[in-house]
Amino acid sequence: MKFFLDTANLQELQTGASWGIVDGVTTNPTLIAKEGQPLEEQIRRICAIVDGDISAEVIATETSAMVEEGRRLARIHKNIVVKCPLTRDGIRTTAALSKEGIRVNVTLCFTPGQALLAAKAGAYFISPFVGRLDDVGYTGMDLIRSITKIYQNYEFPTQVLAASLRSPTHVIDAALAGAHIGTMPFKVMDMLFNHPLTDKGLQQFLADYDKVFREAPVAG
Ligand code: G3P
Numbered sequence: 001m002k003f004f005l006d007t008a009n010l011q012e013l014q015t016g017a018s019w020g021i022v023d024g025v026t027t028n029p030t031l032i033a034k035e036g037q038p039l040e041e042q043i044r045r046i047c048a049i050v051d052g053d054i055s056a057e058v059i060a061t062e063t064s065a066m067v068e069e070g071r072r073l074a075r076i077h078k079n080i081v082v083k084c085p086l087t088r089d090g091i092r093t094t095a096a097l098s099k100e101g102i103r104v105n106v107t108l109c110f111t112p113g114q115a116l117l118a119a120k121a122g123a124y125f126i127s128p129f130v131g132r133l134d135d136v137g138y139t140g141m142d143l144i145r146s147i148t149k150i151y152q153n154y155e156f157p158t159q160v161l162a163a164s165l166r167s168p169t170h171v172i173d174a175a176l177a178g179a180h181i182g183t184m185p186f187k188v189m190d191m192l193f194n195h196p197l198t199d200k201g202l203q204q205f206l207a208d209y210d211k212v213f214r215e216a217p218v219a220g
Helices: 010-019 029-035 039-049 063-076 088-099 112-120 130-135 140-154 168-176 186-191 196-213
Strands: 002-006 024-026 053-057 080-085 104-109 125-128 159-162 181-184
Touching (some): 053 104, 063 080, 112 125, 125 140, 130 168, 168 186
Parallel strands (some): 080 104
16 A cells, blocks of 8 residues: 655655655645645645655646646656546546546545546546545445445556545555555654554663663673
């Protein structure tokens, strides 16, 4: 399973990249706006920090403008994956850009039927939103299970990028469901490290070592 960071914050990306486990980055207009920097400039900075797939979302909503914007974003860096919303125009754009060899991440997916449309259009990634389905009373993870099964049935090459993951349990369940990628906020990736028995065990190991090698009287 690949790990992506769902953030446009450079400090979070630097720390994540230093861990050596970040395979890519996803952004969206909300995350870019949070940083207060123009989209293309911020994407350029992100590409300089993380060497992996970087999703950059189009702002346009009509096909010809989306295609134009997608082409422009793709020119920023070889690692760019253009992100398009799952609308009729978005799917038309996905089909057009995919035919040109530009990789597309289709976002805002909430049903297996929508995921089928994205795969049919040649999407490189499909982004089903787990947490947002949980928010409205569904079991978001069921969507990941359905999509992975459907894609396997027909050997669609589109990769399942589990998005809107809000907790370490979400990440683990997405991995169990066979998602190719999990994208998560920095906070969630950081939480994956934590276990009280890890901390307690390390403390004990070091204390035991110290007792013999640091507290022993110096020979001679
Ligand atoms: O990048 C899209 C997605 O991961 C958003 O997550 O928590 O805003 O639903 P969230």
